Amino acid sequence: MTASRCQSTKSSQIALLFLTVSALSPLSFAQSAKADREIAFVRGLAREFRFLSLAQAEIGRLEQAFKDGSTQDKIQQLGIEVSLMTAKLKSDRNEQRAAYKQALDKTKELLERSSDPAVVGEARGTLADAVQEFGQFLNEELDEARNTAPERVKELEDEAAATFKSGAEACDKVMESLAAEKDPEKKLQHGLAWLRKGVLTREHARAVKGEREFLIPRAITILEDLILEVGEETALGLRGLFEVAQCREVGGDLKDAIDTYQGTVKQISTALKDAQEGRLQMGADTQEFLFNMAQEVAAKLADVLFKQGDVAGGTELFVMMRQFLADNGEQGEKGQKADDLEVCDPRWGHMLFLAECRFLADSGDPAKVTKALEVAQKINDRHPYDFVGVRAKAVLRDILSAQQKLISGKLLFEVGKGEFQNKNYEEAVKGLRKAIAAMSPTEQKEIGLDAWDMLGKSYGLSDRFLEAVIALKEGLARHGGADKTKAEAMADVLDKALSNLKRQTKNDTALSAIYDEATSAVLAWGGSATGDKKLFKDGAQFFQERKFQEAAEAYGKITTEFLQYEVAQVRIGRCHQALGDFTKARQTFADYRAWAAGKAIEDNRKDKQQLRQSAMTEAAFSEAVMGYYEAYGNTELKLQKDLTKYPAAMAALNAYRTNHAKDGDLSLPIILDFLGRLHADQGQMDQADQIYAELKKVDAATASRLATEMFRQHLNIVGNLEKEQTAALAGGDKTAAEAATRALEDARKKLTALGLDYAANSPKPQLGVLVNTMNSFEQLADWKKVDEVAQKALQLYGNETEAKTKEVMDLSVRPKIGEAMLRQKQFTQAHEMLVAAEKANPNQWELKRLIALALGGWFEFDERGAAVRVPGLDKPTEAYQKYWVEYKQWGLRQPDVRKFSIEWYRFHWEAYWFALQAGAKDPKAKENAQTLFRIAKSTDNFASLKKLGAEGNQLARFFDQNKPPVK
């Protein structure tokens, strides 16, 4: 930018605001000056300096320091803002999704709770911002799903629609609250909320194809009304126009969209020229804003031209934009032309040049493709984590897949490295093998060793240690001489891989040749086996063998000269932790941190920097784990559960997750597991569910363990709701009973969903979980699922001989399979199976009851509440005989089945039903029916039955609907 434009003025700062999150967040009026000052300071840390971890830590401190409700709300609002900023920077899309959702949920919760107008205003702004970010995320997911997984489209469209709607509503409320404001800054915020409403409506249309027809005109109307209101000549008006052009593009009106994009760029060029030549007054920041916006518009235009294959149009656009940058951007030193990538806006300018790369790559011309690769690579290097980087990687991937011959070994290595970093190990193996084969002699010297090292690690990390040993050995043999320091580190990796191979193969002598060759390579390249190295190895070995005292002693003898000294110090703390001496562990970490604070690492020692980071992460992990044990309890360490320590433990786990999860990925599953347990233990099942979903993606086995804990909690909730329902029914409160029934049904649905998910993902799901899932499906009358779960239990536990398991299988699971078949009305098949089962198990009483049901059917209410007679095999007389003669001794067994208990009533109902059906043809049966009805009705006309919960009430309705014929 030219020097004149770099001088900011108050008014231009305000104008610039509308590109930022803060624009929708008016500063609150201070109620507590000190708190407000501190909040503003922390907000600045996050917004201006991007010190997000520090800001989060400060928020924790503020929460402790300022306890009054209003300030707590402000702090929470700040916390949400910082979480949202953190979410935007996440590179893992699963984590990003969870973080956005969490920010949205917390904002909505705050809006419902807070009565402070300033907080509410800020929260609405944050909500709109979160919606825009999450909506953009969902649109990207939709793009992907439309090309690769159409079955996910509907679900994503629904989620996006709900998200965008809530954002547009938040904008309406912001506009409403600011409508009467005269203050220019407030008016600007009003306009920004208006603009955003139009944008969110358009993005809603982009997400949901079926609603585009009416959403696009609506979005255009919103934006055109805004332009008319603020003036087409203002920056906001110009922006509105650009958004209208995008509406036209989304609506498929490409001709108009292209015209408007072109017009916007042209007008911005003219305006900037007029400003530079003094014909127009314009603040520096407004000029900068327009300079960047022109690039954004051009990037959009380039995308449309690219999709249309308009090479000529694209070429002319890029020529024109280069001229635009030369005319309006900063000049190079001493009159030299500056690099376009430096001059342009790092977001939109780079997006524009990526579009040019795609045009160049499409030409197939080797020179142009090489140029495209070079530029895309440069842009990729400058954007390691943001959306420009994502686009750059996509461009690189497309070029690489189409232009194999033109790719250098170095670039292929970068691709393989990317896969390795993303833990796609087989893809990394493929990429690295290809890179190794394609390397020139110079490249081999430069990166050959790194490539083999990474290839070996890729195999090792996917548990393929034989291949790892071969790859590492081969790499050292070919390129070990190129860099002795790296070779020494690689020899260490080989040594570990060899140990793992020996463990897997139980030191099989048939592999001696491989072991010997690998050992020779370790000795040749591993450097001198110094005392420190041996101590470190010994420490690791002791630690693995759970000899923590010995491990701490070994680590304690390591000198500061050793590369891994800092890791060793942290391991000492971890030994104390494992021994249960948390005070000593914490002291060790504190001492280490103090030592590290006074020991800066040179900039060129990346290895030491990484090791320090790793040590710090490990210490933080250990502290989070100790906090968890102190809260949740730990049998081995004899620690009792302490609910007062839950908040601190959760804060520590969350802080670890935010600050270190990327560094300590391997510990993330443990942290998530602990967090999930703490949430579940407090009945915060939504949060626990969310963490479970996240955990499942990173570690299915750990997720499966968490699922059992969550299942237990869900089961408690169901149990409590059952009690509530019973009380409501007994109390005759119809509204409360209906509400309790609905809540119970929802809880059962959640329970069964979790149970099914657990059963599908666990290698051997617990029988208890399966049985409870099965029973809950029965309560939901989903017999198909009852059958599925019972079959799964049978498959896993059907042959168990342990008495308790066998009893559960025989009494609960096996009969349920027959009953499921029955309830799905497969009467003949069910009857045959049940009779055969009864033959094999003559003392299985429940089988006799089921046979009776197969023969005589039952009575039920369908989904609409209509009475239905299910006839079974329509043999009620035989059913009655079976039930009354054979089943009765079990159905009314003493002393288990008390008179007027639910089991007693159920027996009488079923016997009565069979007798009633048989009575249509048989007078004796009719008499039996009358007698049974009388017994059941006595002595209080079913009043006792109605007090027996949902089943009792249902049986009472059954009797009521099926009164016996009059004598």
Added chain:
Amino acid sequence: MQSHPKTSTMNLHRLVAGAAAFGIALSGLHAQKIADTVVKKDGSRERGVEVTAFTLTGIKTKKGAEEREIPPHQVADIEWSDLPETFVSGRTAMARGDFDSARQLFGEAANQATRPVLKTEAKFLQCRAAVASAATSKQAAADAAGATRAWLSESADNWRVPEGMLLLGRALRLAGTGADAETALKELDDRASRDGWSPVWAARAKFELALAQVDQNKGGDARSSFQSASSAADLALGTPSGDDAELKQIKIQGRVGEGETFLAEKDFGRAAEFFRGLANSGQAELVAAGRAGEGEARYQMAVASKNLDEFRAAQIALAHASVLDHTSGEASAKANYYLGMCLLALAGRDDDSSKARANAYFTLVIKAYPTSRWAVAAKAELAKG
């Protein structure tokens, strides 16, 4: 909105109208609703075109008023615009190796498509999926052959006819009608020469013919055909083309096929010796294929002899193949499959993770090499539980 700087000259209506004076002389094609992309074998792409017709000599496209015909040997793929959902799902299913679903989905897509070219394309892809899904069922293969024959008869002037003929040969082979397969594949070979099709078709036909002969236990004939396929590929590589990568693969696979004929004849010792020869031939592209073949031969020897040490020898050869296969092709898929099989055989001698690691190898083959023939075998192993 007084806080906004105003530009005295801007005007909304002029802004929109200003496009005409902008200076970018756009071709006027940007309003085209259908925007297909033809992906060419040289890596270039023709975007924003409408594919209007297929003939044996090319793909006809239209962009604005301009009409063109692109010769088939230049075309790698077509990216269609505005596809029916079932077509997209079919393509996804195909990519993940779920060929049976792909077959059904392409069938539905053929019914849903409104553009005639897309309908024909969907029917062809349905045949391709049907043949791919028929590896384990003779009846399914016979059905696939019938469907492909029908497609060939109604699309005789389509640029995909050569591939259709190859698919027909493969389907007939899988259906157990080896003699018919041989006839179909020889016809493809003849037409490739007679009609001047790309040389890759002759190489493909010869290779598939060799497979048909293996299936009929004609070891000697198959060896000749594999050699012939390898030579044809080698000859074609003399003239650079967009098919070079595949020709190199056929050249390698032809040599591998030769060795596999010994395996089919259960002459494992000779097979191992042949593959060792390949690995030591000094040709970089044959090293991994040779080690994988040697691993397979030694695995078979171990199974026959019940000598557990021989499984270790197989493991070492296979692991080398995995590490050295820079093409990430059949050698990797085969090596990983047999590494899994070795682990199953060594269960008890290794630690208790063998079964899980074996399954991990099978899963890897299915996911990372879904179109390889080893993926089918890996699926069968996994299904055993």
